[in-house]
Every structure is written in C-alpha cells, then in structure tokens.
Amino acid sequence: MTAANSYRNQPDDRGHFGQFGGRYVAETLMPLILDLEQNYRAAKADPAFQAEFDDLLEHYVGRPSPLYFAPRLTEELGGAQVWFKRDELNHTGAHKINNCIGQILLAIRMGKTRIIAETGAGQHGVATATVCARFGLPCVVYMGATDVARQAPNVFRMKLLGAEVVPVTSGAATLKDAMNEALRDWVANVHDTFYIIGTAAGPHPYPELVRDFQSVIGKEARAQMLARTGRLPDLLVAAIGGGSNAIGLFHPFLDDPSVRMLGVEAAGYGLDKEHAASLAGGRPGILHGNKTYLLQDEDGQITEGHSISAGLDYPGIGPEHSWLKEVGRVDYTSVTDTEALEGFQLLCRTEGIIPALEPSHAIAAVTKVAPTMSKDQIVLVNLCGRGDKDIFSVAEHLGVKL
Amino acid sequence: MTRLAAAFAKGRPALVTFVTGGDPTPEATPAILDALVVGGADVIELGMPFTDPMADGPAIQKANLRSLGAGTRTADILKIATDFRARHPDVPLVLMGYANPMTIRGSDWFADQCTAAGVDGVICVDIPPEEDPELGPALRAKGISLIRLATPTTDAARLPAVLDGSSGFLYYVSVAGITGMQQAAVGSIAEAMARIKAATDLPVAVGFGVRTPEQAAAFAKVADGVVVGSALVDLVGEHGVNAAGPVQELTAALAAAVHSARD
Numbered sequence: 001m002t003a004a005n006s007y008r009n010q011p012d013d014r015g016h017f018g019q020f021g022g023r024y025v026a027e028t029l030m031p032l033i034l035d036l037e038q039n040y041r042a043a044k045a046d047p048a049f050q051a052e053f054d055d056l057l058e059h060y061v062g063r064p065s066p067l068y069f070a071p072r073l074t075e076e077l078g079g080a081q082v083w084f085k086r087d088e089l090n091h092t093g094a095h096k097i098n099n100c101i102g103q104i105l106l107a108i109r110m111g112k113t114r115i116i117a118e119t120g121a122g123q124h125g126v127a128t129a130t131v132c133a134r135f136g137l138p139c140v141v142y143m144g145a146t147d148v149a150r151q152a153p154n155v156f157r158m159k160l161l162g163a164e165v166v167p168v169t170s171g172a173a174t175l176k177d178a179m180n181e182a183l184r185d186w187v188a189n190v191h192d193t194f195y196i197i198g199t200a201a202g203p204h205p206y207p208e209l210v211r212d213f214q215s216v217i218g219k220e221a222r223a224q225m226l227a228r229t230g231r232l233p234d235l236l237v238a239a240i241g242g243g244s245n246a247i248g249l250f251h252p253f254l255d256d257p258s259v260r261m262l263g264v265e266a267a268g269y270g271l272d273k274e275h276a277a278s279l280a281g282g283r284p285g286i287l288h289g290n291k292t293y294l295l296q297d298e299d300g301q302i303t304e305g306h307s308i309s310a311g312l313d314y315p316g317i318g319p320e321h322s323w324l325k326e327v328g329r330v331d332y333t334s335v336t337d338t339e340a341l342e343g344f345q346l347l348c349r350t351e352g353i354i355p356a357l358e359p360s361h362a363i364a365a366v367t368k369v370a371p372t373m374s375k376d377q378i379v380l381v382n383l384c385g386r387g388d389k390d391i392f393s394v395a396e397h398l399g400v401k402l
Numbered sequence: 403m404t405r406l407a408a409a410f411a412k413g414r415p416a417l418v419t420f421v422t423g424g425d426p427t428p429e430a431t432p433a434i435l436d437a438l439v440v441g442g443a444d445v446i447e448l449g450m451p452f453t454d455p456m457a458d459g460p461a462i463q464k465a466n467l468r469s470l471g472a473g474t475r476t477a478d479i480l481k482i483a484t485d486f487r488a489r490h491p492d493v494p495l496v497l498m499g500y501a502n503p504m505t506i507r508g509s510d511w512f513a514d515q516c517t518a519a520g521v522d523g524v525i526c527v528d529i530p531p532e533e534d535p536e537l538g539p540a541l542r543a544k545g546i547s548l549i550r551l552a553t554p555t556t557d558a559a560r561l562p563a564v565l566d567g568s569s570g571f572l573y574y575v576s577v578a579g580i581t582g583m584q585q586a587a588v589g590s591i592a593e594a595m596a597r598i599k600a601a602t603d604l605p606v607a608v609g610f611g612v613r614t615p616e617q618a619a620a621f622a623k624v625a626d627g628v629v630v631g632s633a634l635v636d637l638v639g640e641h642g643v644n645a646a647g648p649v650q651e652l653t654a655a656l657a658a659a660v661h662s663a664r665d
Contacts, residue, residue, distance in 0.1 A: 014532065022532075022533050022536075023530060023532050023533060024501055024528045024529060024530075024533055024536075025528055025530060026456075026457045026527055026528055026530075026551070026553075027530055027550070027551045027552060027553045027555075027556060027564065027575070028553040028554070028555050028575060028578050028579075029555075030530045030532065030555075030556075030560075031555045031556065031557065031560060032555065170460075170463050170467075171453065171454065171467070176454060177454075179456075180454050180455075180456040183456045183457075184456060184457075184459075184580045187457065187578060187579055187580060188577075188578060188579035188580060188583070188584075190555055190578050191578075285502045285505075285506055286500075286501040286502045286505060286528065286536075287454060287502060288454075288456070289528070291536075294502075296502070296506070298506075299475055299476045299503055299506065300452075300476075300502040300503040300504075300505070300506030301452065301453045301470065301502075301503065302453045302454055302502070
C-alpha cells in the first residue's frame with residue numbers, strides 16, 4: 001500500500017526523502033546516476049530480473065533466513081519475547097550479500113564489465129568480491145589503509161575471491177576516505193564501471209535500490225512472524241551504521257501502526273566523547289552524494305566517527321533514516337562500545353550464537369528495552385552478521401591473548 | 403560590465419588559476435594570490451578546503467589537508483577574499499569548493515558573505531543542476547555568478563539544464579576524471595567547444611589536467627580560457643610559505659602562452 005499518508009512511498013521523483021537524500025554529485029557522474037535510475041526502474045518492473053534475484057537469494061545466499069525465538073535470552077531479560085531474524089546465516093555471514101546480488105544483476109543488465117566498491121570492516125568488500133567471482137567480473141575494492149591493517153582476515157578473503165584490494169591512505173584512511181576514492185575511480189572510469197555501494201546511502205537512486213534489495217529481510221520476517229505467531233511484532237530493533245540492515249527490516253513494517261521501531265547507533269566511547277552516532281550527535285549536511293545527518297564541525301568539515309565495530313564507524317547515515325527520525329516514525333538510540341561488548345557476550349552465553357559487533361549494539365539496546373515490556377509482547381532483532389570476523393578484536397578488548 | 407565578463411573580453415584567451423585557500427597557512431595565501439595576479443592571471447579561483455574533496459586528485463587533496471591542518475576556517479577564507487578585493491579592485495575572484503562548507507549555515511548566509519567579501523562567482527563541485535535550489539537562487543539573488551561545470555559526459559540533451567542558471571563563464575572539464583591527472587586530446591576539446599558554443603554565449607574555460615604552458619597554449623587555441631590548478635598547487639606543496647616566487651614564475655609562463663595562443 002502506498003497511500004498518500006504512507007511511510008513507504010519515499011523518495012520523491014527527485015530522490016528526496018523530505019529534505020534528505022538527493023543527488024549531490026559532480027557533473028561527470030550525473031548522467032550515469034540518471035542512467036542507473038532509469039535502468040533500475042526497468043529492472044524493478046521486469047519479472048525476469050526479480051526471478052533471477054529471488055533464485056540467487058534462495059540457492060546461493062541461503063534464504064529465507066530463519067526466524068528464531070531466543071528462549072534463554074528472553075528468560076534472562078525477564079520481559080518481552082526476543083526473536084531474531086537470522087541474517088548472519090547468509091552466505092558470507094552478513095546481510096550485505098542481499099544488496100550485492102541485486103546490484104551485480106543490475107550491473108550486468110547495464111552491460112558494465114568492471115565492479116568497484118568501498119568497504120570499512122571488509123564485510124561489504126567480501127560480499128562484493130563474492131558476487132564478482134560468481135559472475136566472473138573484475139573487482140576493485142577500496143579500503144582505508146587503517147582498516148586494511150586491522151581487518152587482515154577479510155582482506156585475505158577478498159584476495160582469495162579474486163578481488164584487488166586498494167589501500168586508501170588519504171584523509172584518516174578509513175571508510176569515508178575509501179568511499180571518496182571509489183567515487184574518484186568511478187568518475188574516471190564511467191564508461192565501463194559499476195559502483196556497488198554497500199549501504200543505503202549515496203546519491204539517488206542508491207538509497208532506494210539498496211533498501212529495496214535489503215527489504216527481503218523485512219518481507220520474510222513479516223510473513224514468518226505472522227505464520228508462527230499469528231501477529232506482528234511490537235518492536236523491531238536493528239543496528240545502524242549507514243543503516244542498510246535496519247531499513248531492510250523496517251521498511252516493510254512502516255505502515256503497520258502497531259509496530260514500533262528502534263534504530264541503534266554506535267555511541268563509541270560515549271556521546272560526549274568519540275562516537276559514530278550521526279543522528280544523536282550530528283546535524284544535516286551534504287556528503288557522498290546525499291543530504292543527511294553527518295558528524296561535522298560548525299564549518300561543515302566532516303569529523304571522524306569512532307566505534308568498536310568497524311562496520312558502524314561512518315560519520316553519516318542513510319537519508320531515509322534521517323527522514324524517519326524527523327517524521328518520528330522510528331525511534332533512534334545509541335549504545336557504547338562497552339555495552340555492545342556485553343551484548344555480544346550475553347548472546348554467546350545464552351543462545352550459543354556469536355554475533356558480529358554490529359548487531360551486538362542492537363542486542364545491548366534490547367537488554368534495556370525488553371525488561372520494560374510485558375511477557376506477551378514481541379521484540380524482533382535483526383541479527384545482521386556473525387561474529388567470526390570480530391573474535392580478534394573482542395579478545396583484545398577483553399584482555400585475552402590469542 | 404562585470405569583472406568576470408571583462409576578464410573574457412580582452413580580445414585574447416584568459417588564464418584562470420586555482421589555489422587552495424589556507425595552503426600552506428591562511429597567512430601565506432595573500433602573497434600567493436598576489437603572485438597569480440602579478441604573473442598575469444585573468445581570473446583567480448580560491449579553493450575552500452574540505453575534508454572530503456572527492457573530485458580532486460592527489461595534489462589538491464593534499465592541499466586541502468595542509469590547509470585544514472594549519473587550522474584554516476571558513477572565516478579565514480572569507481577574510482582572504484575580502485582583503486584580496488581591497489588590494490585588487492578589478493581582478494575577478496571565484497570561490498571554488500564543495501557543497502557542505504558552502505551551505506552548512508544556509509545558502510543565504512553564504513551568498514551574503516560572498517557579497518560582503520567582493521566575490522564574483524562560485525563553483526560548487528557537487529551541486530548539479532538537479533539540486534540547484536540548495537545554492538543557486540541565493541547566489542543569483544545577490545548577483546553572484548554560479549559557474550557550473552560541463553563534462554565529456556554532459557550530452558546535448560543535458561547541456562541546456564547545465565546552462566540554465568549559469569553565469570560568469572562555463573567551466574568545461576576536459577576529461578572524465580579527477581583534477582590534475584590525465585590530459586585530454588586537443589581534438590576532443592575543439593569538438594566539445596563547438597558543441598557548447600552553439601548552445602551558449604557564455605565564455606568557456608577548459609580545465610583538469612592542464613599543467614604546462616605548452617598544454618595551456620594548445621587548449622587556448624580552441625577555448626575562451628584555460629584553468630590551471632594542480633600544477634600551481636604542487637608548487638605550494640613544494641615551497642610552502644616561500645611559494646609566491648615560483649607561483650609567479652609559472653603563472654607568467656602560462657599567461658604568456660595562453661594570451662598569445664592565437665597570435
């Protein structure tokens with residue numbers, strides 16, 4: 001349903017979510033962005049495109065991911081029932097692959113022969129390298145030199161998958177600098193290159209198409225929850241860096257008024273110190289092709305984010321989240337590195353699931369909110385990634401030498 | 403006649419020069435700007451530093467970092483512009499940079515500051531015509547030229563949208579790419595110039611990848627102006643606070659080549 005009062009009919013035809021979003025790119029890229037939008041509209045209306053996307057998600061990614069009731073965590077928290085959408089069980093270990101499948105099919109449809117991507121922790125880089133190997137396309141992944149050093153296993157994975165990993169030394173050498181460098185590559189190689197952006201941000205139509213590809217999470221979860229319990233959840237919870245797993249879960253529920261939603265940003269060392277909570281600690285500005293909440297100083301210079309989770313360590317957020325915050329449909333909160341580490345260990349101990357540090361933020365938020373809810377209420381958490389990649393940094397933070 | 407119009411009405415091609423404001427320090431920039439003027443530049447582009455200069459190559463990226471590292475603030479750039487206008491009442495001055503520092507306090511605020519500082523025009527890399535309301539109306543209301551960029555990917559169907567609301571001059575980006583890297587073939591520039599001049603009376607200056615007097619002269623044969631940035635910025639990187647001399651020397655060589663290109 002996309003009635004006039006729907007929350008699901010964004011963006012407008014200029015790619016704006018209220019005052020957010022848009023297409024703030026150099027002129028060289030503008031014709032490509034328009035071409036991408038046109039091709040995406042055609043693909044979206046093409047049943048064959050949808051069928052190939054669905055087939056790959058089922059047989060290559062392993063969808064639908066399970067919907068899981070967490071009995072011991074629920075008991076431990078003593079309030080609402082806690083359920084998980086198990087996107088950490090996807091091929092490559094996170095939700096990122098959903099989007100990469102969609103975008104590479106679009107790239108092939110547009111006749112592009114070279115793929116580029118940016119990555120922070122390396123999860124999106126691994127997912128992009130994976131689909132490039134699957135379809136036999138050359139892949140260049142830009143990654144901040146700082147991240148290359150601290151995410152060595154994912155760098156090796158990308159190389160095994162045949163990707164070229166380019167360390168980016170400009171700026172602070174982290175995710176935003178990797179995105180700058182990917183944009184520089186794209187502008188110089190517009191004729192043959194497709195840029196697979198990893199989150200629901202960037203110039204229109206990226207926030208929309210990434211959301212659409214990730215919405216498989218929420219569509220499945222909604223149907224599964226209805227089938228299992230005969231009702232909708234009372235609260236959805238998801239971690240937010242750029243916000244693709246959260247918007248993927250939330251979007252199919254936005255017009256269900258009984259369903260509350262909570263996005264969880266990374267408060268790092270604390271909101272009064274270094275953090276990566278753009279909504280809580282930033283204000284609207286323009287970066288990487290869109291207008292959205294950004295961490296910045298009074299002159300509009302972008303400041304560095306910090307989070308224990310490299311996947312949340314970005315000074316911006318997808319523009320649809322900025323809009324959903326302003327219209328009040330979704331609540332946003334933040335949890336610190338320390339709280340996320342506690343959430344991480346809690347899930348390991350109570351459910352035998354090692355989560356990534358990104359969803360550990362969502363789990364930490366649930367430990368605060370679930371006890372305030374009644375036992376007949378349902379909280380659904382997006383478990384968007386598994387923790388294998390994080391065990392080294394978690395060990396370090398816990399003072400354990402491996 | 404506006405200062406920008408006069409710069410392109412001297413009966414010869416114009417030299418447009420770019421340096422990043424505050425590089426290496428805000429205090430060093432005025433002498434570098436004076437060196438550009440004395441060297442013979444017809445239009446001065448003053449770069450506003452930004453943490454994320456995603457359309458720029460390594461030379462100007464480093465200049466941005468040097469400037470911000472020296473503590474340059476937007477207020478410093480505006481003061482540099484104001485002082486420049488006092489010293490050079492007739493030389494056109496253009497601010498060039500990215501959307502966020504220009505719009506963060508609102509486009510009306512920015513347009514007011516430009517007016518107060520005597521700025522003639524603004525080039526904003528990441529506001530295409532589709533997002534014009536973000537900056538264009540405020541600048542036009544104050545009579546400040548919004549100088550847009552056209553590129554090899556701007557086809558005939560799109561060109562009118564780029565020209566609509568543009569004034570001062572049109573900046574033609576010679577190659578699909580970032581600043582200071584590869585150079586376009588002169589043939590492709592001549593073709594583009596013919597296409598663009600058929601659609602507008604605005605002067606057209608060509609930039610991106612022009613480093614030497616010889617390259618500048620070749621482009622000046624077919625364009626109304628030539629923009630040189632990275633080569634000058636590299637000199638600032640090399641010579642730091644003592645860059646004015648070398649900058650003036652290169653500017654003089656570029657100006658001689660550009661101004662006499664059609665003789």
